[in-house]
Amino acid sequence: MKIRFVLNGETTELDVPGDRRVVDVLREDVGLTGAKESCGSGDCGACTILVDGESRLSCLMLAAQLQGRRITTIEGLGSEAQLHPIQSAFTQYGAVQCGFCIPGMVLATADLLKRNPSPSREQIRRGLGGNLCRCTGYQKIVDAVQAAASRSADHEKPLRDDK
Amino acid sequence: MKNKDKPPELQPFFDKNIAGDVVPSIGISMPRIDAYAKVTGRERYAADYYGFDMIWAGVKRAGIPHARLKSVNTQAAENLPGVIAVLTHKNISGSNRQGVIRKDQPVLVDDKVRHCGDAVALVLAEDKETLAKAIKLTSADFEPLPGVFTTETALEENAPLVHEDHPGGNVLLKASLEIGSVQSAKEHCDVLVEACFETPLVEHAYLETEAGWAQLKEDGKLEIVASTQTPFRDRMEVADALGLEPERIRMIAPYAGGAFGGKDGVTVQSLLGLAALHANGRPVKMWWSREESFIAGTKRHAARMYYRLGAKADGSLHSLDTRLYFDTGPYDHLGGVVITLALEHSGGPYRIPNVSFKGWAVYTNNPIGGAFRGFGVAQVTAAMEQMMDMLAEKLAMDPLKLRLKNAVRKGDKNCVGVTLTHSTGLVECLEAVARHPLWTERAAWKSKAGPFKRRGAGIVALMHASGYGPVVPDVANAKVELTAEGKIKVYCGVVDMGQGNAATNLQIAGSILCQNVDRIELILPDTDRTLPSGSASASRCTYTFGNALIGACETLKLRILQRAADLLMVDDCDETALIPGAVRHLPTGREIPLHRLATFMNESERTATQRFRAPTAKEIPPVGNEIRLHGFPHTLFSYGAHLVRVEVNELTGVVDVKRYLSVSDCGKIINPHVYEQQIQGAIAQGIGYALSEEVQVNEGKVLTADLATFIIPAASDVPEIESQPVEIYEPSGPYGLKGVGEIATNGPLPAIANAVADACGVRIFRSPLTPSRVLRALRERLSEGGVH
Incomplete structure (x- = not known):
């Protein structure tokens, strides 16, 4: 399905299965490997991202849930030249x-x-x-x-x- | 706040984002250079390697603890669209065996399954979803065999054998040592204490599970990127197992996302190599799930330890008799080395004239026992340091004074017969604890426990060896280069799995060559680029590699200064000095930039290397050659003393760790931040070991294969930790340093057990001290009519 959301400040449109895990979308489809997968079951927090400013676990979120949201990954928070x-x-x-x-x-x-x-x-x-x-x-x-x-x-x- | 104690004072805040213009110095808390890429998510761990046209590889695990393999059924999986190959042992042309000492672990099972996590087939697929389906569709026919699941049953006569071809049967290695006479000594002891301790099987639980990426290059080279502690040894193991020339294999080891011993040896490497050989040049990725990591990865050995300790009425230790049984699971991995180090440390840092130590590493069909920070020492320290408190109680002696009375000092022989010729700061550590308010004011603090709460304080004394011991050379080869662009490249041969040695290497090179951080580049371990320098383990990384690196940097520095002196036409290079980016002639102020200087030097001249071999014990205590080969004995030890305050809830059995003090003799410190990180992190792991971590196994099957049932400490489970160094200069160390990576892991379990005993008068001989075990012990004590 087509999904439109704001990723690190940029409007992004993806065509991915709606039931694809967000951590896979970010790491494999978009190439942002900052969100880490460590347990895959919501126990560890390594895959944390911000959804409309609130922390969420991207291993427990599905692509369809990105629709219309503002997503911030670690790559969008700051750069090595300009750390948050x-x-x-x-x-x-x-x-x-x-x-x-x-x-x-x-x-x-x-x-x-x-x-x-x-x-x-x-x-x-x-x-x-x-x-x-x-x-x-x-x-x-x-x-x-x-x-x-x-x-x-x-x-x-x-x-x-x-x- | 957890209690009314004040938090440590925060240090001044550096506003600068990257301190790139700083010239490193030794002894200061420099921000770690690796932190910048890690904190922005840009660091590329092995788990972060993907790539165009990449294939996923995964493993069909046996799921049965002991069985003869009759056949592997690959057809159904092979027929699934998107499956590229399903490989079995028949696709392996090498030895199909891996192992550090004894090569007894198959890459893919050929004859027998020996634990549930054994790999039966390797599946290659276009994507993760297809891979998961194909692994499900792959099956195997087994002839189940009776298994052995405890060290007791494994040692029974006629027990099923894990390895029929092993001359020792289910005993992988028996290590023993006798000094003096324990038998006659007993008559000379005024007090004897005796106990049996059991410690659990424990998972490393690094955040980055086993991961890697491989590709067969056009020139025939097999490139493997892996989360590993041992790239150079891996290369040899993969080559042997797969039947390849080692030169054909290039191992690359990025920063690892935690390892703690669990990546000391091959995990994904041979499987990935095999996959890449069947992938038509496409890159292949393997990344174990958390569950797979629990089932197939190595663990800290579960142990059962019998202790009998005798002393004179004045508290001087006279004899110690120990028998250690370590469950090494189905493969050697490093089990023989672990039991040997356990044996060496089983009497702790004390002078004991009569000892009899025996240790068995026992094969079972449980998960694989292997290296884990502490490496056998965590187990025996748990036993010995509780024995010391039990002895103190029996002698009605202060436990700290008892330890001070028997503590090893420089020049003493330790209890395994090695003369301590290096810095030996245990007494200083114990004295620092004795002076500390957390100790001196403990009685007042204990008396303020609220209703249904009991408070206690516990202490321990620690020692931990560094390096490989007498036979296997503990060697590092450092290389440093002045590049054609006038920058410095440091070729790091030892993996940084989080402990911070890469940043320390930069600090050393920058300090000697007087170059700011921006002018230095670190080349991480890569068998094609860096030089063999051994494993990232054994509390050896900065000690051994740092010594080599200092030599290489000094050589390069002299060469740069001499060439600069020639170009400046001055006689004495003593008149020149390195400054950031240049060499300056001090009397005249003339300068030659390094990039210009570099154009006058060829590559070999711009590169310096240095080998360093760590010192070994020259004494030959009465043990067999086999035990020496497994690393006995050591000559260099770090020391420490820990103090913990706990509060026990009598209604729930919960043990709340309130405060923790660690005092360590790990020599001089190069970077205080990195030192504190190692101490604090090790203590947190030790608190988990003491209170919650236990891999539960039933008939070889792991029952706790996730982080919801195997509980590691979260932020609120760890108290404020004070970590004091006693900075005694160790002449053989780089800038006086000794190893700090492991020692603090060994303290929390016995310290907390001693504190619980101090609080409630109960001693729990089986760890972890879970609420249910504590509650049971409290109830038993009540029913025995104990004082309450």
């Missing part, structure tokens, strides 16, 4: 090790900070509870999220969740 403040905080605070969970973690953080601009460490830990990381022990991820939040508060500008 959350991405910048993740690099500076040592939140990245193997990095396979990181795209999902960063996008989940964008959603979290939009709902709660200055979360406590415990709120961050709970807010990111759906995103598993096997490398870091989460502490530096919490540091980075706190830093991104306080930086955003300092500059009094909202975090961009998509373009």
Whole structure:
């Protein structure tokens, strides 16, 4: 079926089976491999994307559900030349090790900070509870999220969740 | 906040996105260079390789734990439109055997199925959907055989044999060591404690499941990209299994999405190689599902460990008797090496004059036991460190003082007879814990537990060897190049699976050659481009490769300075210095840019290499050659002491880990961020090992094949962790460093078990300490009329 949606700020039209998983559409049809598949069953959060600014699991979404939505993947959040403040905080605070969970973690953080601009460490830990990381022990991820939040508060500008 | 303790203070925020103009220094927390591509989603892991005209490959798994294979029925799948090939062992012209020490694992089963995850057929299809259908349509005729599913039954006389051709029967390897006399020593002990500990089978649960991509190139070269820790060894294994010349195979190892030992050896590699040989030059991708990773991937060995520890009334350890049974599953993988390292560490970091250690790695029809961060040491540390607390209790002695009394110091012989000639900072670690408020103020904290809550604190002492031991050379070969464009290329021979060694290599090269980050390029492990440098394992990566890299960089630096001095027509290259992008003649200020200098040098002159072999123990303790071949003994150890505070809910049995302190002697630190990452991440894994992680298996079938039933810690399951280094300079290490990758994994299980015992007076000998086990133990204690 023909599906029209906004992907990282650009209107996109695809002709794909409506029951194709969104993670496959993104990775295989569009070539955006930033959304990772790790469990395929909604347990880990590695495939997190933003749908109209809210975090969703692309392994549990079907292509038809993209219709008319604004989708942000990690590729649309920032670039290496122009990192999003959350991405910048993740690099500076040592939140990245193997990095396979990181795209999902960063996008989940964008959603979290939009709902709660200055979360406590415990709120961050709970807010990111759906995103598993096997490398870091989460502490530096919490540091980075706190830093991104306080930086955003300092500059009094909202975090961009998509373009 | 989890409790009223303050979070660690945040460091100043760097506004710069990429610190490309920074010249690296040793000892500073530089942002990892790999983080930028990872955080923007642009990093290409093995799982991210696709490509024009690509084929999907997948495996038909046996699904039965022990059976003779009679035939594979491929016809139905082959008839399905979109199926390119269905391959069996008959399509393999090589040995069809893989393995690091003992080559006992088939690529595709030929004679016998030995566990449910065995690969019976390899299917190639145009797309994932067709592949899944074709795998379902492929079937096999088996003659089921009785299986062995525990180490006890596997060791019984007349037990079914997993490998009929193995001289040791179901004993893959028996390792033993005797020093002094345990028998007579018993008479000399004032106190004896005895226990049996059981630790579970555990999944690595890296986020990137086993993945790879392969293509047969026009020139006949087989190119394999894989998520692996061991590209150079993989090449030899694939060549042997498939009957190819190793030179025909090119292994490429991108950043791995986690590995922790589970990618130490072949996973998808031979299967992908075989698929590519039958794909008419089209690229082939294989990516195991999470379920497949659980069923077919390697695991941390489940273990049963018998301990008897004797001491004098003053607390000095006198004798230790251990028997270790490790379930290695159906294949060697690294099971023999794991049991050997377990044996070496089974007495912990203590002086014990009389020891008798015995260990068995036992074949069963369970999932494959293999390498997993900690590598056998996690299991024995769980046992020994609980024994120390049990002994302390019996002696009515402070558990920390007991450990300090027996702790190894530099110059001592450890309990397996090796003289500790390298830095040995255990006492410093224990003393730091002893001074810490989390320890000194624990009584007040414990007394404030709320209703139906009990609080406790637990400590452990740790040691972990680094490197391969005495026989297998622990060698790295570093290569560094001044490119024609005047930049620096660092050829990394050791995989970065997340531990951060690639970024550390950049830090070392940039620091020595005084080049800013933007001027340095890392070439990741690739058998055609980088030099063999061993596996990413054994807490060896930065120790061994870093030493080689320092040598290569110093050689290149001298060559650059000498050539620059020649061009500047000055006598002494001591008057010149490398600066970012150039060499400067210091007395005159004249400069020659590196890109100009490079035009005067040919390629071989612009390249420097250096080999480094890690030191080995020179003593020969009383063990057989077989055990030495499996890595016994080591000479270089990292040390640590951990402290944990827990709160146990008496109504639910839930153990809440409140605070964690780790003090480590891992030598000097090159990048504090990377050091902390390794410590914190290892502790989180250890907390999972202690409290929730257990691969449940029934008659060889995995019952917990997803992340909903095999529970790894989420962010709120991990407390704030304080990781203090005691930075003792290790003269043999790069900038004084020792390995940090594994040691902290070994601490949480015994520390938490000791804290639970401290809180509730119950000791649970079987881990993980799940709420139901804790609750049962609390009830049993109540029914025994214990104090409550």
